[in-house]
Amino acid sequence: MTTNLTRLAAPGIASLPAYKPGKSAEEVQRELGLTNVIKLASNENSLGPSKKVQEALASGGFDLCRYPDGSGISLKRALGEYHGVGIEQITLGNGSNDVLELIARSIVTSAHEVIYSENAFIVYHLATHSIGATPVVIPTRDHKHDLAAMLDAVTGRTRLIFLDNPGNPTGGWIDKNRLLSFLAAVPEDVVVVVDEAYYEYAASLCADYPNSIGFLADFPNLVTTRTFSKAYGLAGLRVGYAVSHPDLADLMNRVRQPFNVNSLALLAAEVALEDQEHLRRCVAMNDQGMQTLTAAFAGLGMEWFESIANFVSFDLERPADPVYQAIMREGVVVRSIAEYGLPNHLRVTIGQEHENAAFLDALNKVLAAG
């Protein structure tokens, strides 16, 4: 008897491919027999979190047999103060991925449509499909969000719109005025999620990049998501959050797992938030790295997508996969973005100075070899 349990898949799940993460340094080391591999594939901050986070975690004092504070009250207070919002507006998540899914699960059913851009963050797709809702995927225009087409796509069944700002993997963004006119045109019972995972980098690289938390008072249907995974250097611990109208936060809190953020993550995030000095260092490193890499691309006569995040996608004008493989054999892992319809591009995360230099050495060597 042959068993086929895949046929039990819920609607929306059957056609869903599993998420493929960037390769880890260990994986590449093992596969290629290399000793020193630099990973610039997943937009992590390799400078890592504040030293104070390391100290707080090392000093222990955790009663690990106890459940974490399920309401995350201490971190929420710190975030509330930091953003000038009430704690009843904050929802914590096991990474912002968790929060993105909570929003969808708390308001969307299989009768609804969810709008997002082609090439947008894969998690919007996962969240939509896992509910069995209908994804309405809007083609990009010059690889940017086509906001007019997104508005045209709104119907009576639309419940949610996901916007990554800036977008991954292009790094393109929606400026303040365009975002405000978009929000003003969306019906009030359609929730707009603005995913600001790269906020800290973007705000430094671009003067008219909007902090959408400031728009919440005017647009109760807006949800802003942020994360500690990128500029704060805590991707491994998984903490993200949403800031929204208290009603939406209340709904999200009803569907979340009671202890979705663990004790270490709660403490680390709070300490990381306090160390704004370290955050500024990380952001400054990124500003500098972005300059170094784009100047090098220009020197090589290569095009790239202008980005205000901690990554940049560059155009090889030929299938990128052989270059990706060759750079990896030189000990540097970047990211193929063929699955985003960009088979001639590669995405590189901006790292520390020595990592950027190693990447450029590898790239130069591979391109020189033809």
Ligand SMILES: *Cc1c(COP(=O)(O)O)cnc(C)c1O
């Ligand atoms: C990296 C990233 C996130 C962050 O996800 P976490 O779950 O917080 O680690 C969110 N959105 C986008 C577009 C990203 O690229």
